[in-house]
Amino acid sequence: MMEKCFDEGTLQAFLDNELAPELSQSVARHLVDCDPCAILLAEVEEETAFAFAALEQEFNTLVPTQRLWTKINQSIEIQHRKRSVWQTVVGVFSGLSFSNPHVVAFGSLLLIVGGLLSFLPVLGLWMLPLGLLLLAEDYPPLQRPLRKGIIACELAWRRLRRRWYPRSRRPAG
Numbered sequence: 001m002m003e004k005c006f007d008e009g010t011l012q013a014f015l016d017n018e019l020a021p022e023l024s025q026s027v028a029r030h031l032v033d034c035d036p037c038a039i040l041l042a043e044v045e046e047e048t049a050f051a052f053a054a055l056e057q058e059f060n061t062l063v064p065t066q067r068l069w070t071k072i073n074q075s076i077e078i079q080h081r082k083r084s085v086w087q088t089v090v091g092v093f094s095g096l097s098f099s100n101p102h103v104v105a106f107g108s109l110l111l112i113v114g115g116l117l118s119f120l121p122v123l124g125l126w127m128l129p130l131g132l133l134l135l136a137e138d139y140p141p142l143q144r145p146l147r148k149g150i151i152a153c154e155l156a157w158r159r160l161r162r163r164w165y166p167r168s169r170r171p172a173g
């Protein structure tokens, strides 16, 4: 005897094992004899498989993304922890611009102090005029005395040269 054919929803439920045992058994019995229902079931099964494949693909692309984010967050955290004192110092100094007069003033003061401490190695007397010149860039009141000082030095140097190398004994050039 031929039972009534089942609709797609019932077949889907049959596939998903959501039918009551009696109904499930009758569907199974019916499928043995009914080709159209068997074909429909095959189609539903294929659709389900396709849907699952698509879902799986979605999961496969989602999971690595999640992993990637976790990894990125971890590396950021590590980077934060690895940030050394030296990096912090460099960061502070790179934040300062040499167009900032205070920085130049500080640098020139360092040079002046270095010049005054020129008896120490590395630090030299050359630092003193350089520091003064740098400082004068930002503090115009310093420029006049500095110019006078430079001229005085120049004159003193010429006097010394004249004394050491009288005109007759001075080398050519």
Ligand SMILES: [Zn+2]
Pocket: 004, 005, 006, 030, 034, 035, 036, 037, 038
């Ligand atoms: Zn049927």
